Amino acid sequence: MNTGRGVRIVFPAIFFLIALSFYPSYAEENLLRVVEKQLTRSPVVRGEFQQTRKLARIRKPLISHGRFLVAENHGVLWENIRPFAQVTRLTPNEIVQSDGKETLMKLDANKEPVVKIINGILFSALSGNVAALAQIFDYSGAMEDGKWRLEFTPKEKNLARLIGVLRLTGGRDLASVEMESTAGDVTRIEFKAQTHARELSAEERKRFE
Amino acid sequence: MMDEARGHRLLACLWLALLLFAALFLFFQRSVLVSRVDTDLLALLPRDERRPALEKALKAFSAQGDRQLALLVAAEDADSARQAARTLRAALADSGLLEQNGVTAGDAFSPADFYLPYRQGLMSAADRTWLLAASAEEAQKRALALAYAPFAASSVPWLADPFGFFGDWLQSLGEATPFRPSGGELMLERDGRAYAALLYTLPGSAFDATLQETLTKRLDAARTILRQTSPQAQIIRAGVVLHAAAATRQAQDEMRLIGLGSLLGALFLISFVFQSARALRLIALSLISGALIALTAAFLLFERVHLITLVFGASLIGVAVDYAILVFAQHLGSAESGRERFRRLLPTLGMALLTPALAYLSLTLTPFPGLKQMAIFAVCGIFGAWMSVVCFYPYLLPQTLPLPRNTRWMTRLLDHWPRWRGGRWWGIAFVLAIFICGGLARLRTNDDIRSLFSGTPDLMAEQRQASEIMQLPSPAQMFLLNAASAEDLLQQEERLIDRLRPLMAEGKISGFEATSRWLPSQARQEENRAWQKKLAASRAALTRELELPETWMEEAKSPLLTPEIWLDSPFFRRHAQALWLGETEPGKYASIVLPKGMQGKEAAAALSQLADAGIDWIDQANDISGLMQRYRHLLLQTLFAACLLLPLLLYPFFRRDVWRLLVPVLLAGLATLAVMGYLDIPVQMLSLLALLLTLGMGVDYAIFLAARQSHAHTLLATTLAASLTLLSFGLLAFSATPALRALGVTTTLGVTLSWLFTPVFRTTRR
Numbered sequence: 001m002n003t004g005r006g007v008r009i010v011f012p013a014i015f016f017l018i019a020l021s022f023y024p025s026y027a028e029e030n031l032l033r034v035v036e037k038q039l040t041r042s043p044v045v046r047g048e049f050q051q052t053r054k055l056a057r058i059r060k061p062l063i064s065h066g067r068f069l070v071a072e073n074h075g076v077l078w079e080n081i082r083p084f085a086q087v088t089r090l091t092p093n094e095i096v097q098s099d100g101k102e103t104l105m106k107l108d109a110n111k112e113p114v115v116k117i118i119n120g121i122l123f124s125a126l127s128g129n130v131a132a133l134a135q136i137f138d139y140s141g142a143m144e145d146g147k148w149r150l151e152f153t154p155k156e157k158n159l160a161r162l163i164g165v166l167r168l169t170g171g172r173d174l175a176s177v178e179m180e181s182t183a184g185d186v187t188r189i190e191f192k193a194q195t196h197a198r199e200l201s202a203e204e205r206k207r208f209e
Numbered sequence: 210m211m212d213e214a215r216g217h218r219l220l221a222c223l224w225l226a227l228l229l230f231a232a233l234f235l236f237f238q239r240s241v242l243v244s245r246v247d248t249d250l251l252a253l254l255p256r257d258e259r260r261p262a263l264e265k266a267l268k269a270f271s272a273q274g275d276r277q278l279a280l281l282v283a284a285e286d287a288d289s290a291r292q293a294a295r296t297l298r299a300a301l302a303d304s305g306l307l308e309q310n311g312v313t314a315g316d317a318f319s320p321a322d323f324y325l326p327y328r329q330g331l332m333s334a335a336d337r338t339w340l341l342a343a344s345a346e347e348a349q350k351r352a353l354a355l356a357y358a359p360f361a362a363s364s365v366p367w368l369a370d371p372f373g374f375f376g377d378w379l380q381s382l383g384e385a386t387p388f389r390p391s392g393g394e395l396m397l398e399r400d401g402r403a404y405a406a407l408l409y410t411l412p413g414s415a416f417d418a419t420l421q422e423t424l425t426k427r428l429d430a431a432r433t434i435l436r437q438t439s440p441q442a443q444i445i446r447a448g449v450v451l452h453a454a455a456a457t458r459q460a461q462d463e464m465r466l467i468g469l470g471s472l473l474g475a476l477f478l479i480s481f482v483f484q485s486a487r488a489l490r491l492i493a494l495s496l497i498s499g500a501l502i503a504l505t506a507a508f509l510l511f512e513r514v515h516l517i518t519l520v521f522g523a524s525l526i527g528v529a530v531d532y533a534i535l536v537f538a539q540h541l542g543s544a545e546s547g548r549e550r551f552r553r554l555l556p557t558l559g560m561a562l563l564t565p566a567l568a569y570l571s572l573t574l575t576p577f578p579g580l581k582q583m584a585i586f587a588v589c590g591i592f593g594a595w596m597s598v599v600c601f602y603p604y605l606l607p608q609t610l611p612l613p614r615n616t617r618w619m620t621r622l623l624d625h626w627p628r629w630r631g632g633r634w635w636g637i638a639f640v641l642a643i644f645i646c647g648g649l650a651r652l653r654t655n656d657d658i659r660s661l662f663s664g665t666p667d668l669m670a671e672q673r674q675a676s677e678i679m680q681l682p683s684p685a686q687m688f689l690l691n692a693a694s695a696e697d698l699l700q701q702e703e704r705l706i707d708r709l710r711p712l713m714a715e716g717k718i719s720g721f722e723a724t725s726r727w728l729p730s731q732a733r734q735e736e737n738r739a740w741q742k743k744l745a746a747s748r749a750a751l752t753r754e755l756e757l758p759e760t761w762m763e764e765a766k767s768p769l770l771t772p773e774i775w776l777d778s779p780f781f782r783r784h785a786q787a788l789w790l791g792e793t794e795p796g797k798y799a800s801i802v803l804p805k806g807m808q809g810k811e812a813a814a815a816l817s818q819l820a821d822a823g824i825d826w827i828d829q830a831n832d833i834s835g836l837m838q839r840y841r842h843l844l845l846q847t848l849f850a851a852c853l854l855l856p857l858l859l860y861p862f863f864r865r866d867v868w869r870l871l872v873p874v875l876l877a878g879l880a881t882l883a884v885m886g887y888l889d890i891p892v893q894m895l896s897l898l899a900l901l902l903t904l905g906m907g908v909d910y911a912i913f914l915a916a917r918q919s920h921a922h923t924l925l926a927t928t929l930a931a932s933l934t935l936l937s938f939g940l941l942a943f944s945a946t947p948a949l950r951a952l953g954v955t956t957t958l959g960v961t962l963s964w965l966f967t968p969v970f971r972t973t974r975r
Contacts, residue, residue: 051359056366060756064357078359086354097354104354105373107380114389116398122360158390161319161364179359183366187359 031141035148039128040172043072047194056184070127071200074208090119128174147171221600228498231505247513248457249416266689266790266799273787274684275415278448280407281675287403291394293442294405300431306409321364321379327770328375330734336374340740348747384720387680421454447675455665459945460516468523471937475530483537484613492533495594499529502593503586521583527937529594531930538926542612548603561909562595568905575840619925626968648883655891656838658830682803685829690800695772698798699730701823708819717815719806724785728775837894844897873966874907881958895951903959910967931964
């Protein structure tokens with residue numbers, strides 16, 4: 001199954017790369033614009049996710065489910081429900097992980113500038129801001145029947161140490177995000193039941209504070 | 210009589226030979242000698258004689274730091290900053306500067322790759338605290354959270370670092386610098402501006418005047434290029450070499466100003482008063498001899514001659530010219546033969562050499578290497594000028610020297626000069642005493658070394674800005690650690706850092722730089738590994754729950770990171786080469802721990818409390834200021850001693866009239882201090898030194914006047930001498946180096962007052 005998906009992604013990608021070599025800038029820019037046009041982007045997106053992590057040298061995939069919330073100017077709330085409850089909050093200045101009661105981990109962007117970069121990438125990926133990603137990644141992709149896929153590879157070596165490849169698929173909504181780390185861990189997140197809103201609810205706003 | 214003449218002739222020949230030697234030496238060695246001129250202001254400062262090993266270590270440390278040059282390029286956004294940084298780098302490509310950014314090297318060799326094999330022994334302070342308190346369940350939860358986390362902030366695979374300790378430790382390395390490599394540059398964003406850093410090491414000493422000059426030119430050219438290509442980008446520079454270059458330029462300008470000013474002033478005054486080309490030539494001969502002897506002696510006796518010595522030396526012209534002037538003044542309009550008159554003047558001349566020479570030699574008592582050099586330079590200079598007067602003048606003096614018309618009024622000056630007669634003079638004395646007491650009461654002292662060496666304000670502001678942005682530690686405040694082995698030293702550092710952390714939590718300091726951040730001691734690594742043993746249960750649970758391969762527990766056993774491995778790595782060169790002094794003596798290891806972002810004086814006080822056996826807290830500015838204070842007291846005692854000794858020394862020559870010599874000089878000294886009190890100029894070690902010099906010169910004037918010669922001409926001589934001294938030291942008072950300014954101001958005041966007071970106490974004409 002795994003190999004099958006690999007072939008399915010790699011094959012069009014290669015095909016697309018060949019196509020790209022003929023119409024370099026035109027094709028690239030066009031694709032990005034088409035994807036942007038296709039995607040429904042709104043200030044607040046809520047939805048559910050299923051995450052499958054394949055860690056290097058571990059056979060068993062780690063599957064988790066939960067809810068997420070992406071809000072412009074605020075950040076991301078990543079709420080794991082199964083197999084255990086855990087909330088990860090990404091704001092421009094920090095990453096905070098808590099189990100609902102106490103803080104498990106906190107990364108401060110002022111102390112660790114990399115946090116800012118990671119948050120920016122994740123926020124762009126989860127909110128489908130492909131144009132922002134294109135600034136720090138090289139990308140390729142394809143579009144077929146209103147479904148698109150994009151593959152991003154970091155332009156910079158330092159970033160490439162954290163993220164090997166970033167793959168996004170979707171149509172009107174973002175369907176999946178896949179991250180392959182250089183270390184060999186692969187995280188695939190599938191989204192469903194997305195809803196769009198213009199503003200955060202008061203309760204949500206509070207959770208970002 | 211004949212023997213005496215022959216002896217004198219021999220002496221004159223020897224002296225002439227010595228002068229010729231000096232001239233040839235200076236001429237043929239000139240290019241080598243120029244390179245031996247030092248511009249390091251700190252070289253003038255005292256070394257603490259009580260702690261030689263420490264001084265040696267500090268010297269090694271600062272030698273490293275002195276060669277660093279940092280250029281920050283600030284722009285509105287990261288791309289423009291990077292672009293500008295590239296332009297700047299290209300413009301400096303073949304300047305000889307060695308780039309230390311390490312971005313390119315770091316690309317091929319990341320800390321994560323280097324440290325991965327040793328990860329088990331590497332834990333951050335926060336994780337150590339956590340692990341001590343954590344239960345097996347909590348540890349398991351932590352590992353699971355990381356396994357299920359959608360994104361890892363670490364580039365290490367989860368299985369290699371399931372609890373994230375290594376990742377956290379790697380992250381803690383980031384505290385060492387706020388810069389992160391990005392797009393091939395070291396970047397930092399702050400307050401909405403992007404900064405790119407270019408870090409360089411100089412190819413030579415920061416105090417090499419030639420290097421300073423070429424570097425300044427290259428930097429200026431690079432800045433011009435940048436202004437054209439990226440007009441909105443701003444460069445912020447930091448580095449000792451910039452200050453040193455500015456100081457050199459300033460000292461050279463001042464040397465020219467003071468030297469030329471004094472020389473032209475002297476020539477003008479002499480031509481005006483004596484109106485004799487021969488007198489001018491002879492006085493010039495005496496001055497040149499002084500300069501030759503002083504320069505030769507300085508270069509022969511000292512490995513490096515400081516530029517400030519030369520600046521100070523330029524002001525000596527006004528002192529060295531005194532002897533020649535005295536001789537000519539006595540000679541003016543006299544019918545007696547030159548040689549006869551000269552012979553009678555010899556004792557006076559001898560004493561006039563002795564007192565200032567003693568005053569200058571007392572400078573060698575101070576711990577300031579710079580002052581010692583100045584003192585020796587000065588003594589040799591005035592001795593050289595004096596010797597030429599004594600050796601050559603008997604042969605070269607014109608038979609007679611007519612008194613020029615426009616000089617006559619000067620010779621009558623003394624007739625109108627007020628003279629102490631008791632009576633209503635006691636009233637004046639009373640007023641003067643009140644004036645002096647009032648001034649002395651206002652007098653304050655200041656031993657702060659920073660007030661002596663202020664850099665160029667613009668450069669200082671730039672340096673401050675750069676230090677703040679780059680979070681550079683203060684180079685003059687640090688811990689110096691000593692131990693018997695590298696391992697002991699690292700453990701020592703760790704103990705100190707454990708005690709620094711509470712201060713960081715309180716916000717007194719923002720961080721620290723230390724070798725053990727990059728290389729934990731073997732003991733600490735062992736301890737971390739031992740502590741992680743308690744995680745065995747959690748590991749076993751994880752193995753079951755996540756169906757981990759059975760072998761992973763075995764694989765986790767990693768070797769220890771040893772100093773040998775680490776010292777060989779690029780991380781050592783990039784991050785800790787300056788801090789790790791290594792084996793300074795057989796069986797003695799030393800390193801430096803630098804606190805960063807110190808907040809105010811309390812922080813320094815709190816840090817100084819951490820000093821312990823093998824841990825010295827060094828606050829160089831404070832230490833030197835303390836030393837300045839000690840020596841200010843010492844000089845005050847010397848001054849008192851001089852005041853007591855002088856009467857004894859002079860009594861055999863002047864008997865009952867000794868008071869006439871001493872009272873004006875003492876009055877001048879006290880009045881100088883009083884004026885400084887009124888003008889709110891603080892007294893510090895150098896002003897006392899200047900007073901000591903003034904004492905020497907003041908006594909000289911008194912000796913000239915008291916020597917039973919024609920008073921009229923002597924006053925002319927002292928007036929001339931005083932005005933030339935004033936010219937030199939007065940020019941020194943305009944120096945931008947506060948240390949020289951302090952010397953200049955005090956000497957100017959002291960000499961003026963001595964010159965005013967001395968004739969008041971003259972004897973009646975016989």
